[in-house]
Amino acid sequence: MEIPNDLLYTIEHEWVRLKDNRATIGISDFAQSQLGDVVFVELPAEGMELTKENTFGVVESVKTVSDVYVPVTGKVVAINKDLESQPDLVNSDPYGKGWMIEIEVSDSSSGEGLLKAEQYAEQCKNQE
Amino acid sequence: MSQDSSENLKTTPLFDIHKELGGKLVPFAGWNMPIQFAGVVAEHTCVREKVGLFDVSHMGEIEIEGKDAKRFLQYLLSNDIEKMSDGTILYSLMCYKNGGVVDDLLVHRFSEDHYFLCVNASNSDKDYEWVARHSASYDVKTKNTSADTAQLALQGPESEKVLQSLCDVSLNDLSYYNFKKGKVDDIEGIISRTGYTGEDGFELYLPPEKVADVCRSLMRQGEPFGIQPIGLGARDTLRLEMGYALYGNEIDDQPTPLEAGLGWVIKFNKGEFIGREPLLQQKEQGLRRKLVGIKLLTRGVPRSHYRMLKEGEPVGEITSGTFSPSLNTGVGLCYVSKEYSGVGTRLEVEIRNQSVPAEVVRPPFVPGHVKK
Numbered sequence: 126m127e128i129p130n131d132l133l134y135t136i137e138h139e140w141v142r143l144k145d146n147r148a149t150i151g152i153s154d155f156a157q158s159q160l161g162d163v164v165f166v167e168l169p170a171e172g173m174e175l176t177k178e179n180t181f182g183v184v185e186s187v188k189t190v191s192d193v194y195v196p197v198t199g200k201v202v203a204i205n206k207d208l209e210s211q212p213d214l215v216n217s218d219p220y221g222k223g224w225m226i227e228i229e230v231s232d233s234s235s236g237e238g239l240l241k242a243e244q245y246a247e248q249c250k251n252q253e
Numbered sequence: 254m255s256q257d258s259s260e261n262l263k264t265t266p267l268f269d270i271h272k273e274l275g276g277k278l279v280p281f282a283g284w285n286m287p288i289q290f291a292g293v294v295a296e297h298t299c300v301r302e303k304v305g306l307f308d309v310s311h312m313g314e315i316e317i318e319g320k321d322a323k324r325f326l327q328y329l330l331s332n333d334i335e336k337m338s339d340g341t342i343l344y345s346l347m348c349y350k351n352g353g354v355v356d357d358l359l360v361h362r363f364s365e366d367h368y369f370l371c372v373n374a375s376n377s378d379k380d381y382e383w384v385a386r387h388s389a390s391y392d393v394k395t396k397n398t399s400a401d402t403a404q405l406a407l408q409g410p411e412s413e414k415v416l417q418s419l420c421d422v423s424l425n426d427l428s429y430y431n432f433k434k435g436k437v438d439d440i441e442g443i444i445s446r447t448g449y450t451g452e453d454g455f456e457l458y459l460p461p462e463k464v465a466d467v468c469r470s471l472m473r474q475g476e477p478f479g480i481q482p483i484g485l486g487a488r489d490t491l492r493l494e495m496g497y498a499l500y501g502n503e504i505d506d507q508p509t510p511l512e513a514g515l516g517w518v519i520k521f522n523k524g525e526f527i528g529r530e531p532l533l534q535q536k537e538q539g540l541r542r543k544l545v546g547i548k549l550l551t552r553g554v555p556r557s558h559y560r561m562l563k564e565g566e567p568v569g570e571i572t573s574g575t576f577s578p579s580l581n582t583g584v585g586l587c588y589v590s591k592e593y594s595g596v597g598t599r600l601e602v603e604i605r606n607q608s609v610p611a612e613v614v615r616p617p618f619v620p621g622h623v624k625k
Contacts, residue, residue: 161486167605185554
């Protein structure tokens, strides 16, 4: 189970890569392995304002539909268009080519409460 | 077969093998079954292109024997038992008095007086109770042999090659919907050329105490052919690509089998059978709804109970839907009003408040390769 140290996480299994006021977001290795083969990813439009803890999209495997949640409040500045034709990137490279959206953070306090790698690892152990 | 009392789920004799092979176990019809191993898409593709092995021991078996066996089954089932000879199999419905379906099943004839049924896992007990109850006025004995029968399904273009190497009876003269008694890996069993995938393949009925050994032998023999263990997830995508009905989704205790397109196994002219009157009436009045296949024209996955729309107006509901690994698109089955059932009709699937364009197609969605 991969849980990179330089990322932050939510209990809903999203990861966040924070650089200045930009946040890149995807779902974790744990999440993709629980889902199985991802066949469809629904993402918000660029420019959308997102609020922490709302849903920003959906990840579908053959058997399940899973909501993905906003980890930090801000505006969508980029979405990963590769996921349209290659949704399986979420399975093969969840922290790299499987990234989903990039947010321009408008409320940096919304980043409080995100889990560090060791805390997230603990969460995953409890859910196994 | 044993009861796992900690979760109240039943397990098949292959439970340990499932865990060894990395199966992801989930509850299904009261059983703890593997939904996937390597992944639904990989397993699906393996069955279409090579060969896959399924544990279907959770299915039910019912044996019927006696002087009145043929007459009894002719009354109990919708298809024409008179047409059967030794070693043949028929797909049939077993109906309620109102024309709804008790179960869809396969009936196998050993001899004129001796048959067995293979029924859905989810209906096993209900079906036996139904069969036993209706047998009272016939000179037959009925037996629920589910607990004494394990079942494997070997499916895919390489399945004959894999099985023949372990089998003492010839398979190249065993045609579709026929069966033979024989030995698999030196274990006595029944080998039938049937399946739920649309590919050439076999279903093997074996003693529960020996099925794990046979499973391991088949996996070993199948290795050079790329055999994989297959879970229930791929079982569903494979049958859906063929447009095969699933009890509980396309058919249930409501009188829909004619609407589901199953008229071909309902033989009104054979004489009296349970459910004949209301179904005949329905047929004579004309059907108002039909089960059709739909294929999405853009990305998305249709799922059970999603609404079908025609220019925004509701016209039906999806009964089964999935992502088709072979077509790389969403496919499904749904009941629509007859006027929208023509092939090529443009409809929409309502997926989370969006109308996704779809088109009516006649299943199968992909060509089948069963042995003629």
